[in-house]
Amino acid sequence: MEKQTVTIYDVAREAAVSMATVSRVVNGNPNVKPATRKKVLAVIERLDYRPNAVARGLASKRSTTVGVIIPDVTNIYFASLARGIDDIAMMYKYNIILTNSDDAGEQEVNVLNTLMAKQVDGVIFMGNHIDDKLRAEFKRAKAPVVLAGTVDPQGDTPSVNIDYAAAVEESVTNLIQRGHKKIALALGPLSQSINAEYRLTGYKRALNKAKLPYDDKLIYEAGYSYDAGTKLQPVIADSGATAVFVGDDEMAAGIINASIESGVSVPDDLEVITSNDTIVTQITRPAITSITQPLYDIGAVAMRMLTKLMNDKELDEKTVTLPYGIARRASTKSAK
Amino acid sequence: MEKQTVTIYDVAREAAVSMATVSRVVNGNPNVKPATRKKVLAVIERLDYRPNAVARGLASKRSTTVGVIIPDVTNIYFASLARGIDDIAMMYKYNIILTNSDDAGEQEVNVLNTLMAKQVDGVIFMGNHIDDKLRAEFKRAKAPVVLAGTVDPQGDTPSVNIDYAAAVEESVTNLIQRGHKKIALALGPLSQSINAEYRLTGYKRALNKAKLPYDDKLIYEAGYSYDAGTKLQPVIADSGATAVFVGDDEMAAGIINASIESGVSVPDDLEVITSNDTIVTQITRPAITSITQPLYDIGAVAMRMLTKLMNDKELDEKTVTLPYGIARRASTKSAK
DNA sequence: AAACTAATTGAAATCGCTTTCATGAAAATA
């Protein structure tokens, strides 16, 4: 017993007006006599009519849906961005089709294509790296794309980020000023430009400015996870580094816990600074000093930009850089 | 300069066949002569034709999209379920429209309605409480609904959960066996049935079985957050409780950190058990003993059930209860 | 009251695809 669906035609008939008129009142078109509007509204209410968004999408060529590509919803960093995106989307009456890409290039392309097939009006992309193939797809897509918390050194896709290089440079400089000579850098895959082209650059700049030698033995490549951190810790300990900058909060938590459990004191023997200021930084003991990012806002601003693009408006700036900060917590010593 | 879109009509013309035939090859209908199929496929390739999912949805009355209602994507517990949902959805070629509800009844109803308007083929609902209004909407919806990690004591909506009451009962019983007489219970809002009707029940059963008195002064109601935990800790400390069962991992982390910082030793002065076994339980020191839940599977199974319902198949069981466990970590002492 | 402008409406085409039904061709059976 399939549930009966009420269509615009039913409303038109019952209200003794044309479908066009019903469509007008549903869409708030002002060219409707108040009396007519009232009559139609009454019928809509009585029949409990809900416009079919799919039909509407086909006719109007706008789905009021945007696609969001995220590496993994369970990653707090990206989930926080997603929250900002969704709130603004809802504010503008858009729905979100959310898909996990696992940061895998092929999957990202697939997902983008199915999103386009669903006729999304726009796409927000989050990821750690953008390769040529993906870039080509962005160009090819007929809906606008905005990057959130995601850098593309090559492309000209609109994006919202903080200045990662500067943030790392400042963090590392702080460490240097406290006397550290051997500072490790624990990152995710160096195949990703966020690591290889931004964080590493910031790190090198700090070293250069302080005339400290660069030693690639101090650069560690690991996964974005707690376990990756615990496994990496002994290696870092062996390197003789007295401080470490970490690219992911969970990884940092792993490093800290493993350090303490192996008798390495944080911050006395090893100072730790991390990147994303998620709740994890407050949960560990010691709590972790971190670059602070306006996570929610990165998502929110990206979505705002996308709404402009979807309405064919010009963007004030294509590449938005939001301010970052540094939250000092117990995993670093106080400044000299 | 709007990008040109290739339609099924274009393909039909170029391939010198009818739209029906193109539709057949696109949908893998076997009733097409191999030679024809090949010819059509070649044209599809050449024109780079992608079927418009919206048009398809209108014509076929199936959108291959399911709605997912989640309290908050940044909540690791629900995000983990969402990940399971998405993976299975992708496996069955469904897309996910994800919306945050903030656990707010009104918002949940709204969101459900816009999902239905978008013609989703089904809905997965996650939340902490289901009231009559929502229940009524579920009934009214013409697409099937499945609850994931979400209980509804009244309703008969299909659902996937663990036996929360039993899990709490076992946890609390463990505490009792270690000699605790005053065991606090720190939960989210008691207006939510997961707390008032499941966790509390399990707690009382454990007490009853051990002939321990029930004292509602030991029941605490707070928010699902780290800060709520830190604020609650002194109150618990004052109560004289020597153990506490907590309904949320972040809250538990807050309680643990605040305890230690105020000189209360965990587990010596206060044993702590929590509910969701998220990564948080491994990050705190001491790590937190927790009920373990197959989070990913809860989502995955829920999505599997939904696909059955969407294809008008019968469910083997409407109420699926997955097994739970208890992971003993340092926030509790070892069993006697 | 005639003439003209502005405000409301409705008819009908469209959006891009699925699906039913009829038909002719090819294969199988008698």
Added chain:
DNA sequence: TATTTTCATGAAAGCGATTTCAATTAGTTT
């Protein structure tokens, strides 16, 4: 070879809205 069956295919009718354009009605202005 005549007669059934089975295959392949196309024509055309929707699906449920939006939107253009023309027609009608109501209001204004002389």
